[in-house]
Amino acid sequence: MSLVSIRDVRKSFGQNEVLKGVSLDIAKGDVVAIIGRSGSGKSTLLRCINGLETYQSGSIVADGIEVGGATTNLRELRRHVGMVFQQxxxxPHLTAAENVMLAPTVVNKVSKAEARAIAAEVLAKVGLSEKMDAYPSELSGGQQQRVAIARSLAMRPKVLLCDEITSALDPELVNEVLRVVEQLAREGMTLILVTHEMRFARDVGTKLVFMHHGKVHEEGVPKEVFAAPRTPELQQFVGQVG
Amino acid sequence: MSYKLQFAELLPYWNVLLYGLVFTIVLTIVSTVAGVAVGTAGAAARTFGPTWLGRIVAVYVELIRNTPFIVQLFFIFFGLPALGLKLSETTAAFLAMVINLGAYSTEIIRAGIEAVPKGHIEAGLSLAMTKWEVLRHIVLNQAFRKIYPALSSQIIIVMLGSAVVSQISAEDLTYAANYIASRNFRNFEVYLFVALAYLVLAMLTRSALRALGRVIFKAR
Known part of the structure; x- marks a missing residue:
């Protein structure tokens, strides 16, 4: 059974239909790279999965929870579906450790000491043990993004959504973040990434999804798809960015 | 033109002045605490609450911001008894101050809340926090940090504006001045002294608020 199941999802902002019937199945342990031009609906699709956006028709089921209904338990859903953002x-008013500790203490009612232990563990995982008590303003972009990843991991998500998480970084800081994501992938974390890092998508991804005009235009095993794109749109896209 | 200043004539009334001074200080502190609480609730309702509640708050804010404070005060003290609500001058003074500062601080705090990046709210929601938890733990701290100087100014404006409560015989510093002047006729000395007292009070309040801000927002 798939961990995330997306069926014929349609979504419009006013007159503008951005998702025109998207279907996708994501199994546990999948590392899904979603690529495509800006405006193709990649980020919107990702934001629908954890209920940051609503959609008009179709269905999304994540970890057994139907997303998007009026009665959806968003809290329960988001405990299992984490998200990391471009920005x-x-x-800013909390240290790295406090950023990580906030949700475990507020949502899961974990004690301060226990939350601090979780923070130490997840910050070590992203290589920032020595920055626990630093404020975000004292960290580089790459370090900030690693703290953001650690903050999501502290909730022990089953799926992690990554929305262009290296796009706001200086080129020399991209790799330290990608290495962390690669490590998570190796440990079996289910990841759905909207990304422009084609090499990363090819080398780490288990599934590639090319979105075009609000639809899944082509999908498959990354290495195969990149080696021989079937549609002219993907050929052109790979030619431009590759 | 020669006028001989005789501040000694104020001395017999030192207790009246002291009482007025304390009254004004207590009035300011209480209305600041309660007014900012009202303002926080109002701002939260306008930004995070249901639409109907936001509308009610908007009406309250506009009613207060577009009418003179003295009229609000008179309405509460002289007007409300017609509805059977008779308040002492002290209670009416405190109530009017809280309602007034509450409205202004609603707008100031709302501006602070709206200045918090939307991404921070989405990050909080994505961590399974409810929007009220997001407001409390993520938004308000940042909002207050941003608007603290504006809020401090408003508190001083309200403190100086509190002189108006003497008009319903609430026994503040200005009431003390009126009382003394009507007895010893030393208007010049009395109002000069009281003006200086307000000046010192305002400057002390400003420093106190700045120090408080440094303690509250110590980090970074």
């Missing part, structure tokens, strides 16, 4: 979105 990091660390809380």
């Amino acid at each position: 990091f979105n660390l809380f």
Whole structure:
């Protein structure tokens, strides 16, 4: 059974239909790379999966929870579906450790000491043990994004959604973030990434999804798809960015 | 033109002045705490609450911001008894101050809340927090940090504006001045002294608020 199942999802912003019937199945342990031009609906699709956006028709089921209904338990859903953003979105008034500790203490009612232990563990995982008490303003972009990843991991998600998480970084900082994501993939974390890092998509991804005009235009095993794109749109896209 | 200043004539009334001074200080502190609480609730309702509640708050804010404070005060003290609500001058003074600062601080705090990046709210929601938890733990701290100087100014404006409560015989510093002047006729000395007292009070309040801000927002 798939961990995330997307069936014929349609979504419009006013008159503008951005998702025109998207279907996708994601199994546990999959590393799905979603690529495509800006405006093709990649980010919107990702944001529908954890309920940050609503959609008009179709269905999304994540970890057994139907997303998008009026009665959807968003809290329960989001405990299992984490998200990392392009702009990091660390809380500037809290240290790295406090950023990580916030959700476990507030949502899971874990004690401060226990939350601090979780923070130490996940920050070590992203290689930032020595920055626990640093404020976001004292960290580089790459370090901030790694804290943001650690913050999501602290909730022990079953799926992690990554929305162009290296797009706001200086080129020399991209790799330190990608290495962390690669490590997560190796450990079996289910990942859905909207990305422009084609090499990363090919080398780490288990599934490639090319979105075009609000639809899944082509999908398959990354190495095969990149080696021989079937549609002219993907050929052109790979030619431009590759 | 020669006028001989005789501040000694104020001395017999030192207790009246002291009482007025304390009254004004307590009035300011209480209305600041309660007014900012009202403002926080109002701002939260306008930004995170249901639409109907936001509308009610908007009406309250506009009513207060577009009418003179003295009229609000008179309405509460002289008007409300017609509805059977008779308040002492002290209670009416406190109530009017809280309602007034509540409206202004609603707008100031709302501006602070709206200045918090939307991404921070989405990050909080994505961590399975409810929107009220997001407001409390992520948004308000950042909002207050941003608007603290504006809020401090408003508190001082309200403190100085509190002189108006003497008009319903609430016994503040200005009431003390009126009381003394009507007895010793030393208007010049009395109002000069009281003006200086307000000046010192305002400057002390400003420093106190700045120090408080440094303690609250110590980090970074």
